[in-house]
Amino acid sequence: MRSRFLRGAARCLWARPALGPSRRPLSCGHPAVEELFARGGPLRTFLERQASSDAPLQVRRPELVAAAKLLSEKEQELRETEHLLRDENEDLRRLAENEITLCQKEITQLKQQIVLLLVPSEETDENDLVLEVTAGIGGQEAMLFTSEMFDMYQQYAAFKRWHFETLEYFPSEIGGLRHASASIGGSEAYKLMKFEGGVHRVQRVPKTERQGRIHTSTMTVAILPQPTEINLVVNPKDLRIDTKRASGAGGQHVNTTDSAVRIVHLPTGIVSECQQERSQLKNREMAMKKLCAKLYSMHLEEETSKRYNARKIQVGTKGRSEKIRTYNFPQNRVTDHRINKSVHDLEAFMKGDYQLDEMIQSLKDYANYESLLEIISKNL
Amino acid sequence: MGALRKALSWEVKLWGRVLRPLLSCQGRTGGTRGRTCSSRQPHPALAGLLSATGQVSHWTEVFEKRGIPEARESSEYIVAHVLGAKTFQSLKPVLWTQPLTPWQLQRIQELCSHRLQRMPVQYILGEWDFQGLNLKMAPPVFIPRPETEELVEWVLEEVAQRPCAAGAQGGPLILEVGCGSGAIALSLLSQLLESRVIAVDREEAAICLTHENAQRLQLQDRIWIVPLDVTLEGSWTHLLPWGPVDLVVSNPPYVFHQDMEQLAPEILSYEDAAALDGGKEGMDLITHILSLAPRLLKDSGSIFLEVDPRHPELVSSWLQSRPGLSLSLVAVRRDFCGRPRFLHIRRSGP
Numbered sequence: 001m002r003s004r005f006l007r008g009a010a011r012c013l014w015a016r017p018a019l020g021p022s023r024r025p026l027s028c029g030h031p032a033v034e035e036l037f038a039r040g041g042p043l044r045t046f047l048e049r050q051a052s053s054d055a056p057l058q059v060r061r062p063e064l065v066a067a068a069k070l071l072s073e074k075e076q077e078l079r080e081t082e083h084l085l086r087d088e089n090e091d092l093r094r095l096a097e098n099e100i101t102l103c104q105k106e107i108t109q110l111k112q113q114i115v116l117l118l119v120p121s122e123e124t125d126e127n128d129l130v131l132e133v134t135a136g137i138g139g140q141e142a143m144l145f146t147s148e149m150f151d152m153y154q155q156y157a158a159f160k161r162w163h164f165e166t167l168e169y170f171p172s173e174i175g176g177l178r179h180a181s182a183s184i185g186g187s188e189a190y191k192l193m194k195f196e197g198g199v200h201r202v203q204r205v206p207k208t209e210r211q212g213r214i215h216t217s218t219m220t221v222a223i224l225p226q227p228t229e230i231n232l233v234v235n236p237k238d239l240r241i242d243t244k245r246a247s248g249a250g251g252q253h254v255n256t257t258d259s260a261v262r263i264v265h266l267p268t269g270i271v272s273e274c275q276q277e278r279s280q281l282k283n284r285e286m287a288m289k290k291l292c293a294k295l296y297s298m299h300l301e302e303e304t305s306k307r308y309n310a311r312k313i314q315v316g317t318k319g320r321s322e323k324i325r326t327y328n329f330p331q332n333r334v335t336d337h338r339i340n341k342s343v344h345d346l347e348a349f350m351k352g353d354y355q356l357d358e359m360i361q362s363l364k365d366y367a368n369y370e371s372l373l374e375i376i377s378k379n380l
Numbered sequence: 381m382g383a384l385r386k387a388l389s390w391e392v393k394l395w396g397r398v399l400r401p402l403l404s405c406q407g408r409t410g411g412t413r414g415r416t417c418s419s420r421q422p423h424p425a426l427a428g429l430l431s432a433t434g435q436v437s438h439w440t441e442v443f444e445k446r447g448i449p450e451a452r453e454s455s456e457y458i459v460a461h462v463l464g465a466k467t468f469q470s471l472k473p474v475l476w477t478q479p480l481t482p483w484q485l486q487r488i489q490e491l492c493s494h495r496l497q498r499m500p501v502q503y504i505l506g507e508w509d510f511q512g513l514n515l516k517m518a519p520p521v522f523i524p525r526p527e528t529e530e531l532v533e534w535v536l537e538e539v540a541q542r543p544c545a546a547g548a549q550g551g552p553l554i555l556e557v558g559c560g561s562g563a564i565a566l567s568l569l570s571q572l573l574e575s576r577v578i579a580v581d582r583e584e585a586a587i588c589l590t591h592e593n594a595q596r597l598q599l600q601d602r603i604w605i606v607p608l609d610v611t612l613e614g615s616w617t618h619l620l621p622w623g624p625v626d627l628v629v630s631n632p633p634y635v636f637h638q639d640m641e642q643l644a645p646e647i648l649s650y651e652d653a654a655a656l657d658g659g660k661e662g663m664d665l666i667t668h669i670l671s672l673a674p675r676l677l678k679d680s681g682s683i684f685l686e687v688d689p690r691h692p693e694l695v696s697s698w699l700q701s702r703p704g705l706s707l708s709l710v711a712v713r714r715d716f717c718g719r720p721r722f723l724h725i726r727r728s729g730p
Contacts, residue, residue, distance in 0.1 A: 169470060171471075171473035171476050173433065174477055175476060175477050175478075243526075245716075245717055249689075250527060250719055251525060251634070251715070252522075252635050252656050254525070254644065255500050255502075256450060257450060257500075259467075275467060276467060277509065278457075278467060279510060279529065280526035280716075281511060281529035281530070282509070282511075
């Protein structure tokens with residue numbers, strides 16, 4: 001057990017060239033993925049089976065087979081070059097060192113490529129999404145934290161150059177946030193944001209606390225993929241659209257300013273509201289966006305929960321009730337419980353840029369690892 | 381009027397009570413405004429009243445007492461506006477509870493006093509949103525209603541479906557009759573990047589406001605704004621130089637004359653009656669538009685109108701009795717409240 005741990009740690013070390021702290025290390029992701037690639041390991045066996053002609057047709061893909069073949073060639077090359085490190089000739093040794101660095105780089109890239117080829121992309125990965133934040137237990141303190149979290153995601157969207165549009169916003173009396181939602185769109189928006197869904201826990205002395213005691217409060221994040229027109233068709237007859245103009249003659253006969261819109265999806269009873277804008281049409285568009293996202297995630301729910309039941313990283317409703325991350329202010333620490341990763345600069349993390357991005361990337365890598373395991377166990 | 385004055389003086393008295401401590405504070409510190417004031421611990425009840433939420437509930441109560449419609453909405457829009465947001469919902473939560481500056485409080489009071497005189501919120505703020513656009517609003521120019529956003533949607537859908545209707549120069553050439561603030565014309569221009577619009581109105585104030593809004597939205601290069609009264613004999617000939625148009629769009633005055641006096645004070649005392657009163661059956665302007673349209677429209681060009689729910693039938697029979705116009709009602713669409721509100725009329729034949 002210990003030796004395995006050490007081996008993993010050592011591998012981790014070599015996978016991290018000494019670059020600036022902001023640069024991501026060149027590895028194929030989670031250290032556990034490296035583990036899978038170990039010689040004689042399950043992924044190896046799987047890849048070897050892929051290359052042989054008796055692999056089932058649906059998984060045998062030429063790119064994968066080619067990459068696997070190239071990988072073993074490169075590794076062979078690496079082993080042969082490593083012998084030269086003990087050569088008497090210094091020039092040759094230096095040449096070998098260079099060769100090895102190059103070789104290792106190529107191997108890492110090949111592994112990355114293999115992971116990408118194996119991990120299936122979700123139907124919704126490229127979609128836009130609706131982010132929902134809701135204050136949980138902890139009263140006003142939970143609402144204050146919810147407001148900070150909403151800001152963090154807004155800043156993260158700006159950092160990723162995504163488009164961010166607030167759909168609804170229900171503040172509390174003292175400047176906190178009860179509930180809010182926003183539409184987020186851009187390259188890989190759902191693919192990355194989906195790991196943020198779940199219960200986030202905050203531990204700190206609330207502004208409202210006089211005795212200086214540390215409180216624990218929670219808030220919930222839900223990430224709903226926004227369906228495209230092909231993904232979801234809503235029958236207008238299934239909708240009831242409520243506005244304040246419903247009574248009276250309407251048109252030029254009245255001049256009212258209440259532009260709030262409430263849409264009810266009759267078959268499911270799902271309700272979506274918006275009063276962010278002065279234009280009623282805009283409010284209707286935004287409420288509709290949210291309604292579609294809710295309907296779509298309901299539709300996806302069943303198969304998703306079936307598919308990912310055993311995973312640590314849950315996406316969808318099942319993940320929503322799970323405590324995924326703790327923000328501990330006294331210790332200046334953020335810990336993600338799914339991958340047991342901590343960041344020791346809470347303020348920087350909540351700025352929603354590099355630190356949050358790195359956490360999300362780690363989660364993505366771990367999710368890749370989990371789905372790799374699943375594929376291998378299914379196909380061996 | 382006497383009652384109004386009395387109510388206003390009551391209001392001023394109440395405000396004197398609230399503002400005096402603030403103003404005296406300001407006086408002492410030589411006009412350095414809110415900072416010195418807020419560093420002092422204000423009386424808790426006063427601090428509550430002087431926040432955005434406090435102001436909203438205060439003015440809601442005042443409006444309710446005085447029978448002002450949409451009491452809460454009005455005060456929310458006014459407070460949000462003074463704080464630089466469009467709606468109270470979209471205001472940052474920290475701004476809900478922060479004490480307002482004396483200037484902000486004064487501004488809120490000023491705007492709310494207009495509301496007490498039943499001035500429409502859109503005129504009070506001097507702006508409103510239509511489709512995705514922010515437009516300047518000024519009395520007495522007609523304030524665009526939310527239904528009209530749907531008229532624009534319909535036109536956009538039709539243009540998207542029938543690109544053949546587009547002229548040789550790209551987008552369609554559109555004539556809008558009675559442009560008011562320019563809402564319809566400018567929202568069409570902002571979404572149809574190749575289109576051009578001729579916007580006419582008989583009221584000077586409307587012409588000026590459309591000009592201003594076009595400038596504000598940087599759309600002035602594709603719009604011609606023409607002062608023109610289409611009810612005058614032969615006036616349409618002034619439009620011939622632009623050549624035949626693909627579309628005519630209008631939200632003409634369509635209120636039945638006898639319904640005019642039942643309109644709310646917001647409308648009756650502030651909006652131009654000429655933009656609302658459609659004559660005995662609300663058809664005066666509609667029939668003028670339908671009569672001149674065949675002379676200006678291309679073959680198989682279209683007319684899109686917003687009308688009263690009683691109009692689809694009236695218009696249909698009016699057209700049937702005038703086959704010479706070669707116009708036919710091809711579709712009626714309902715508004716978001718389910719009332720038949722929009723007409724699509726097409727020119728058929730010569």
